[in-house]
Amino acid sequence: MRQRPPLTPLVGALPSTVPFVGPEAQERDRGRPFRARIGANESSFGPSPxxxxxxxxxxxxxxxxxxxxxxxxxxxxxxxxxxxxxxxxxxxxxxxxxxxxxxxxxxxxxxxxxxxxxxxxxxxxxxxxxxxxxxxxxxxxxxxxxxxxxxxxxxxxxxxxxxxxxxxxxxxxxxxxxxxxxxxxxxxxxxxxxxxxxxxxxxxxxxxxxxxxxxxxxxxxxxxxxxxxxxxxxxxxxxxxxxxxxxxxxxxxxxxxxxxxxxxxxxxQDYLRSVVARVAAGRRRIAGIAEANGLKPLPSATNFVTIDCGDDGAFALKVLQGLLSRDVFIRKPMVPVLDRCIRVSVGLDHELDIFAEELPGALAAARGN
Amino acid sequence: MRQRPPLTPLVGALPSTVPFVGPEAQERDRGRPFRARIGANESSFGPSPxxxxxxxxxxxxxxxxxxxxxxxxxxxxxxxxxxxxxxxxxxxxxxxxxxxxxxxxxxxxxxxxxxxxxxxxxxxxxxxxxxxxxxxxxxxxxxxxxxxxxxxxxxxxxxxxxxxxxxxxxxxxxxxxxxxxxxxxxxxxxxxxxxxxxxxxxxxxxxxxxxxxxxxxxxxxxxxxxxxxxxxxxxxxxxxxxxxxxxxxxxxxxxxxxxxxxxxxxxxQDYLRSVVARVAAGRRRIAGIAEANGLKPLPSATNFVTIDCGDDGAFALKVLQGLLSRDVFIRKPMVPVLDRCIRVSVGLDHELDIFAEELPGALAAARGN
Structure with a gap:
């Protein structure tokens, strides 16, 4: 065949994009699973029993x-x-x-x-x-x-x-x-x-x-x-x-x-209330981890905490990459000024333990230490 | 407020329609459930265990x-x-x-x-x-x-x-x-x-x-x-x-x-093969019920049998309505010539029993007997 059905002008002009790369795709690329899944603002506490x-x-x-x-x-x-x-x-x-x-x-x-x-x-x-x-x-x-x-x-x-x-x-x-x-x-x-x-x-x-x-x-x-x-x-x-x-x-x-x-x-709604409380506790925990590492957690009304890494976007990107390479799935804002931050979802205690353990190493690597 | 956000011209020109009314909506209107759900070409055999x-x-x-x-x-x-x-x-x-x-x-x-x-x-x-x-x-x-x-x-x-x-x-x-x-x-x-x-x-x-x-x-x-x-x-x-x-x-x-x-x-795929066989048997059963009532089942390569009621669309609609009123959920084609038919999905044995029991009464009522 020489020709093919044309897309409409509107759709034809669009790029083929994916708004988000899922953690599963990253795990496939890495060849191993994450140990902490705290990047997609999911609720690790799961749904109500x-x-x-x-x-x-x-x-x-x-x-x-x-x-x-x-x-x-x-x-x-x-x-x-x-x-x-x-x-x-x-x-x-x-x-x-x-x-x-x-x-x-x-x-x-x-x-x-x-x-x-x-x-x-x-x-x-x-x-x-x-x-x-x-x-x-x-x-x-x-x-x-x-x-x-x-x-x-x-x-x-x-x-x-x-x-x-x-x-x-x-x-x-x-x-x-x-x-x-x-x-x-x-x-x-x-x-x-x-x-x-x-x-x-x-x-x-x-x-x-x-x-x-x-x-x-x-x-x-x-x-x-x-x-x-x-x-x-x-x-x-x-x-x-x-x-x-x-x-x-x-x-x-x-x-x-x-x-x-x-x-x-x-x-x-009882279960919801319990989740809301656990999320609030998780936010405090993440904020504490950030502060213990000299970073600035931003106030949050969500199930994640955005952390100002105190430098530019390139630095925060290195911190993100360091955490990913240490099997901690998080994400970060990508637009300048906001991009000085990483974004960490409230996870289970053992996931935040892993985050606490790995953040210092990721920061040191980002600083070239 | 005096004004409201206008829909785009394209969407604004469209009617608010529902392509299909679900059996649940009919059950809500009727105030009672159907006894046989054989109208939406679902598989009553369910998914594989x-x-x-x-x-x-x-x-x-x-x-x-x-x-x-x-x-x-x-x-x-x-x-x-x-x-x-x-x-x-x-x-x-x-x-x-x-x-x-x-x-x-x-x-x-x-x-x-x-x-x-x-x-x-x-x-x-x-x-x-x-x-x-x-x-x-x-x-x-x-x-x-x-x-x-x-x-x-x-x-x-x-x-x-x-x-x-x-x-x-x-x-x-x-x-x-x-x-x-x-x-x-x-x-x-x-x-x-x-x-x-x-x-x-x-x-x-x-x-x-x-x-x-x-x-x-x-x-x-x-x-x-x-x-x-x-x-x-x-x-x-x-x-x-x-x-x-x-x-x-x-x-x-x-x-x-x-x-x-x-x-x-x-x-x-073993389960699929078993379903395909049960569907074929169900088609034969529906065809037999149709023929026993003097109606003409059309050949089918699907999980339903379309049945020619031998008259016009108004008659077939009465048959449909008679079956619905007898708690048998089926559907029918609505476009002239095709609309002389009703459409019956393969169901479980007990559902086809109910169809077999209720079809004569629905036909008699449609004929005004």
């Missing part, structure tokens, strides 16, 4: 299709948040929901605002619809509310992304500041408020106002609920916004197992 | 993200089909892969060819990218290869869909006829060959030619493998075509559980 038992008991039922309406899980999520089921849509993780939001609100060429160094998968999905990313630098390791607002206004952006608490820096805004930001947004700009880490911080999230048609709040089972592998998240918004997801979502995208696990996870 | 055991054993591991490369499952699928891993992409069921193919090959306004009455979810995804559907009527209850080819040429379609074996009619084409069709396609037209039922028919599928850049073969774990609930399928194609999926796919879309279950399912 009730959730595990439920998943085990329904494994044999997976011959049945999932409920395309996600009815039970929508009910449970709505009840959990005190909203109506008409205010909830379930998707294949926040990633899957971000892909839909990109298609819904960003036409080719539209400006879409986010922070420089924020969640790369959002950027990937915006590129996928031909949107034009406008990035705003972090200020003092926080996403800049004023900066985002100014960019939205200047570029007349139909869509803006904000994560609170933030990844990769672990920082956050208080509810009253977020409310001010939301109220200042143009009515025609949709805010995606990514609250993946929302259960884990010291501060209350802003109340949910489902009468407001320009905010979509996103939640996930991947972090505090310890179910990253099931690929399930949900969005909360005004009813018409939720109905609009029906226009393009993959109705059979969320597995039957995920829907069942999600319902059970929401039902076990 | 080995798969069930594996899923149970890894439930507690679902705190870890899925491997975004789907490495193990791609390896297993590639080995199973005798192709390279570079020829396989894994997705959230064939539905998820169809959504990507629509975005990759159909720009707004492009003609996309399918059969009138074929898989509605493909049509849903084409509408989602602003494609212009061109439909070709079935001929003698089969998708018309000559008709599809003529439509592709006339409309210079970049994309054409064909399912073999076919849903909802259960019909199929022999490999040599399909090869002729593929070779006659314009080089610039991508063929999506949906082989969801490919393991279940009496005839061999055409050999896979991964040197050909205009054919994507799609397989699923939802049918013969009995894993509809896990949402996992894969596509096989020339390497560059597979690489192009990386441009837009949701890399974390397929759950960790699904990837593990898929590997185990492919490893248990």
């Amino acid at each position: 009730r959730v595990i038992a439920r998943m085990e008991s329904v494994a044999r039922d997976q011959w049945m299709y999932c409920d395309p309406d996600n009815y039970d899980l929508k009910q449970a999520a709505a009840r959990h948040l005190g909203v109506g089921t008409e205010n909830v849509v379930v998707g294949e993780g926040i990633d899957g929901l971000l892909s839909l939001v990109a298609r819904m609100y960003a036409a080719p060429g539209d400006a879409v605002v986010t922070s420089l160094g924020a969640y790369p998968t959002f950027n990937f999905h915006i590129a996928g619809v031909g949107g034009r990313l406008v990035t705003v630098p972090y200020e003092s390791d926080r996403e800049s509310l004023d900066g985002l607002l100014a960019a939205v206004r200047k570029d007349k952006a139909p869509l803006v992304y904000l994560s609170n608490p933030d990844n990769p820096m672990g920082s956050w805004w208080e509810a009253n500041e977020l409310i001010r930001f939301i109220e200042a947004l143009p009515e025609t700009t949709m805010l995606v408020l990514d609250e993946a880490y929302g259960e884990l911080g010291p501060s209350a999230l802003p109340p949910i106002d489902i009468s407001r048609p320009n905010v979509i709040r996103m939640r996930t089972f991947s972090k505090a609920y310890g179910l990253a592998g099931i690929r399930c998240g949900y969005a909360v918004a005004e009813a018409q916004v939720i109905r609009d997801f029906e226009k393009i979502r993959n109705h059979y995208g969320v597995s039957r197992m995920a829907q069942i696990a999600g319902v059970e996870a929401l039902a076990d | 080995r798969v069930i055991a594996r899923m149970e054993s890894v439930a507690r591991d679902q705190w870890m993200y899925c491997d975004p490369d789907n490495y193990d499952l791609k390896q297993a699928a590639a080995r199973h089909l005798g192709v390279g891993t570079e020829n396989v992409v894994v997705g959230e069921g064939i539905d998820g892969l169809l959504s990507l193919v629509a975005r990759m090959y159909a720009a707004p306004g492009d003609a996309v060819v399918t059969s009138l009455g074929a898989y509605p979810t493909f049509n849903f995804h084409i509408a989602g990218v602003g494609g212009r559907l061109v439909t070709v009527p079935y001929e003698s209850d089969r998708e018309s290869l000559d008709g599809l080819l003529a439509a592709v040429r006339k409309d210079k379609a970049p994309l054409v869909y064909l399912s073999n074996p076919d849903n909802p009619m259960g019909s199929w084409w022999e490999a040599n006829e399909l090869i002729r069709f593929i070779e006659a396609l314009p080089e610039t037209t991508m063929l999506v060959l949906d082989e969801a039922y490919g393991e279940l028919g009496p005839s061999a599928l055409p050999p896979i030619d991964i040197s050909r850049p205009n054919v994507i073969r799609m397989r699923t774990f939802s049918k013969a493998y009995g894993l509809a609930g896990i949402r996992c399928g894969y596509a096989v194609a020339e390497a560059q075509v597979i690489r192009d999926f990386e441009k837009i796919r949701n890399h974390y879309g397929v759950s960790r559980m699904a990837q593990i279950a898929g590997v185990e399912a492919l490893a248990d």
